[in-house]
Amino acid sequence: MSTEQxxxxxxxxxxxxxxKGRKINAFLELNPKAxxxxxxIDKKIKQGKVGRLAGKIIGIKANINxxxxxxxxxxKVLENYIAPYDASVIEKIKKEDGxxxxxxxxxxxxxxxxGEKSAFGLTKNPEAIERIPGGSSSGSAAAVAAxxxxxxxxxxxxxSVRSPASCCGVIGIKPTYGLVSRYxxxxxxxxxxxxxxxxxxxxxxxxxxxxxxxxxxxDATSLESxxxxxxxxxxxxxxxxxxxxxxxxxxxxxxKVDGESINIPHLDLGVQTYYPIVFTExxxxxxxxxxxxxxxxxxxxxxxxxxxxxxxxxEITQAEYDGKxxxxxxxxxxxxTKELEEAFKEYDVLVMPTLPILPWKVGANISIxxxxxxxxxxxxxxxxxxxxxxxxxxxxxxxxxxLQIIGKKFSEGLILSLAKELENGK
Amino acid sequence: xRKYQPNHPGREYVDYRNLLGLERxxxxxxxxxxxxxxxxxxxxxxxxxxxxERELAK
Numbered sequence: 001m002s003t004e005q006x007x008x009x010x011x012x013x014x015x016x017x018x019x020k021g022r023k024i025n026a027f028l029e030l031n032p033k034a035x036x037x038x039x040x041i042d043k044k045i046k047q048g049k050v051g052r053l054a055g056k057i058i059g060i061k062a063n064i065n066x067x068x069x070x071x072x073x074x075x076k077v078l079e080n081y082i083a084p085y086d087a088s089v090i091e092k093i094k095k096e097d098g099x100x101x102x103x104x105x106x107x108x109x110x111x112x113x114x115g116e117k118s119a120f121g122l123t124k125n126p127e128a129i130e131r132i133p134g135g136s137s138s139g140s141a142a143a144v145a146a147x148x149x150x151x152x153x154x155x156x157x158x159x160s161v162r163s164p165a166s167c168c169g170v171i172g173i174k175p176t177y178g179l180v181s182r183y184x185x186x187x188x189x190x191x192x193x194x195x196x197x198x199x200x201x202x203x204x205x206x207x208x209x210x211x212x213x214x215x216x217x218x219d220a221t222s223l224e225s226x227x228x229x230x231x232x233x234x235x236x237x238x239x240x241x242x243x244x245x246x247x248x249x250x251x252x253x254x255x256k257v258d259g260e261s262i263n264i265p266h267l268d269l270g271v272q273t274y275y276p277i278v279f280t281e282x283x284x285x286x287x288x289x290x291x292x293x294x295x296x297x298x299x300x301x302x303x304x305x306x307x308x309x310x311x312x313x314x315e316i317t318q319a320e321y322d323g324k325x326x327x328x329x330x331x332x333x334x335x336x337t338k339e340l341e342e343a344f345k346e347y348d349v350l351v352m353p354t355l356p357i358l359p360w361k362v363g364a365n366i367s368i369x370x371x372x373x374x375x376x377x378x379x380x381x382x383x384x385x386x387x388x389x390x391x392x393x394x395x396x397x398x399x400x401x402x403l404q405i406i407g408k409k410f411s412e413g414l415i416l417s418l419a420k421e422l423e424n425g426k
Numbered sequence: 427x428r429k430y431q432p433n434h435p436g437r438e439y440v441d442y443r444n445l446l447g448l449e450r451x452x453x454x455x456x457x458x459x460x461x462x463x464x465x466x467x468x469x470x471x472x473x474x475x476x477x478x479e480r481e482l483a484k
Contacts (some may be wrong), residue, residue, distance in 0.1 A: 275462055299442045311443055312461035321454055368463050 003038040003045070003055050010057050010101060011035075014148050017126075024124045026143040028062050029070050030102035038256075041097050048419055053098030053211060056204070059143040059152035062103040063110055064195065065157075065184040066090050069100075073186055074118035075108045076301045077289055087184020088219065089195055089212040090155060095387040096211050101149050104139030110188040110280070111305045111373055112136050113163050114360075119303060121327050122362065127169040128399045131359040134167030136160040140198050143169040151199040151208050156272050157188045159213045162198035162390035166354035166402025169392045171205050171419070172198045174407045177385035178223035179344060181216030189281040192382040202391075202420045204356070206230060209412065228412045238418075239347030241267055243377060245356040245388060253403045255394050261306060262347065264339050265317025266332070267380060271372055274379040276316055276325040283313025308368075337384040344408040352377055354390040354402030377404060387412050391419045 001009075011030070018024050027376065033038075034057075044050045048169040063073045065083035067090075071077045086094065115138025117121040123134035125159055126146035133142045137154025141164030144152050154161040156174035163171025174196045188195055195212065199205040206360060216222045238259030243250075286306075291297035299307060316325045325348065356377055360366055381388035386409050393403035403422070407415040443450055449455050 279462060299445075304446055307442060308461050309443060311446075312458060315454055315458045315461065318454065321458075324455075325458065 003041045005034060005036040005100060005327055006055065007034050007057055007101065009182060010148055014102075017146060017321075018026075018148065019325050020186070022124065022129065022146075024102055024126055024142050024146050024148075025121050025152065026123055026141070026146060026148055027059070027102045028072060028074060028105050028120055031066075031100050034099055034101050038099050041099065044097065046304060047243045051097030053093060053096040054209065054221050056098050056151060056207070057101050058093060058098045058208070059104045059140050059149040060090070060100055060104060061106055061140050061152070061154045063106060063136050063155055064090065064153060064251060065186070066103065069103050071103070072120075073109045074106045074120055075306070076119045077302060078186075078294060079119070079298050080295055085173065085184065088181035088216045092214075093208075093211050098208075098211070104137070104143055104152060105323050106139055106311055107136035107160075107305070109186075109282075109306050110136040110157060110160055110284075110303070113159065113371060114366075115142070115164060116362065117303055117305050124362070125359065128167070128359065130361055132362055132401055132419050134164035134355070134359060136164075137172075137196075137198065138164050141165050141170055142166070143174065144170045144198050144200055151197060152205045153190070153208075153212075154196050154198055155185055155190045156194050156196045156382065158278065158382050161198060162354050162364055162378050162388060162402065163375070163402060164402050165198050166392045166404075167359040167400060169395075169400030170198055170200055171202065171411070172196060172417070173209060173389040174203055174381055174387060175209065175213065175412060176387045177382075178221050179213050179225055179387070179410070179412065181214070181219040181222045182213075183218040187281075187285045189278040190285065191277065191281060194382075195400055200254065200425050202230070202416055206416055225410060230417045231413065233417050236348045236414070236418050237346070237384045239343055239350045241343075241350055241352055243267065243352055244376070245353055246358070248396055249353045249356070249358070249396055250261060250402055252396060252401055253351065256349050256360035256393055256403055259391075260352055261332045262343060262350070264343055266336050268316040268376075269332050269336060270379045270383060271376050273329050273383055275372060275373065276329040277333065278311050280316050280322070280326045281313070282309045283317060284315065286310055292392060296331065333383050336380065340380070340386065341408070342385045348407070349411070349418060351408075352404050353393070354378060354404040358399050358401070359394060361384040385409065388416055389419050
């Protein structure tokens with residue numbers, strides 16, 4: 001099938017089910033040049049000079065700059081912000097002939113884990129229509145699950161790629177901190193943010209991850225890395241951390257792997273370590289949205305969760321209080337990281353559910369405490385800067401459940417190898 | 427919207443907390459807990475009592 005025809009088919013599927021039909025609401029904007037660009041790729045294919053992503057149709061989370069498209073972060077604050085440049089990851093995708101089909105919906109400024117907090121309406125879960133799709137990369141996961149594109153980019157600060165992947169029954173990987181350049185990603189929490197990949201199969205995820213990875217002079221935190229490969233490895237030694245989780249979910253995940261129980265003493269401090277850091281860095285990062293350069297003043301145009309984090313961060317950053325919360329959270333971060341490094345001396349990977357509970361019903365009255373607590377198993381990888389992947393583990397009452405594999409820094413090849421084995425049903 | 431005494435003459439201080447339907451409590455700890463209502467926040471806030479501190483002190 002030609003790339004042009006593939007784009008047309010996806011656009012037809014989007015036309016049928018995104019704003020009409022099932023009203024998935026995965027996309028905030030479609031690329032008006034997608035068909036034209038696909039025709040160019042088809043010409044290149046005929047000439048035999050084509051990039052690695054030729055024929056791949058890709059959705060991009062609306063917090064990543066794609067020149068000429070709206071990087072709104074699903075917020076009224078940036079609803080008229082047309083990106084004037086391409087993020088590093090977008091430059092790489094275009095160079096390798098990937099087609100960007102549009103900008104995907106998300107929780108506003110990536111603040112949320114349910115997909116319900118977009119200023120432009122919630123995203124629905126194509127795999128369990130009455131349940132939340134997870135977030136904050138809700139549109140990217142829903143678009144892949146609904147068959148609106150082949151692969152999608154999301155960003156993962158505390159689980160924002162893996163959570164929606166789990167809820168929507170697809171694959172989502174958060175790479176090692178520094179593997180992928182953040183240049184052009186609108187930040188939520190710069191010391192945790194990483195751009196990740198969502199796809200339906202491991203091969204597609206690996207392909208796009210290899211394209212976007214690598215050192216970038218414009219992001220000082222990015223690091224050199226080699227080509228990520230799936231290899232037949234020796235038997236992988238799996239640790240199963242002792243965690244607080246719904247028993248039905250844990251049992252489903254445990255059935256998929258052969259592992260040993262491991263106690264990591266301070267893993268339960270993940271959420272209370274994560275949020276003070278996020279609040280503080282988010283408050284700092286949003287000071288640029290003061291209404292002078294990027295449209296509206298954020299406090300006056302944002303939703304409740306964004307405002308909560310800004311105000312919370314403002315309180316924490318008061319000089320006499322940063323030592324009480326932020327610096328202490330950084331100490332806890334160091335402790336958790338150290339304990340995980342110890343665990344990886346004994347085990348190759350850790351396996352656990354992606355989410356400790358099933359995705360709740362859309363519109364359910366979930367307290368902030370419980371919503372934050374649902375991040376407990378994903379924030380760990382962000383705190384330690386290590387890679388983690390969520391793959392489908394099966395379903396409970398027709399609701400997808402994700403299995404999470406966590407590895408040490410730059411072990412993407414290993415966790416993808418185990419994921420591939422599990423994908424093949426081994 | 428509740429207005430505070432301006433710090434600088436001629437400028438109004440707006441407490442955006444009101445947009446969340448919240449009044450500012452008396453202490454900053456309470457204000458943070460109000461905005462970041464989570465289980466076990468005390469683990470980070472009470473230095474002498476936390477298992478984290480004990481661990482770090484080892």
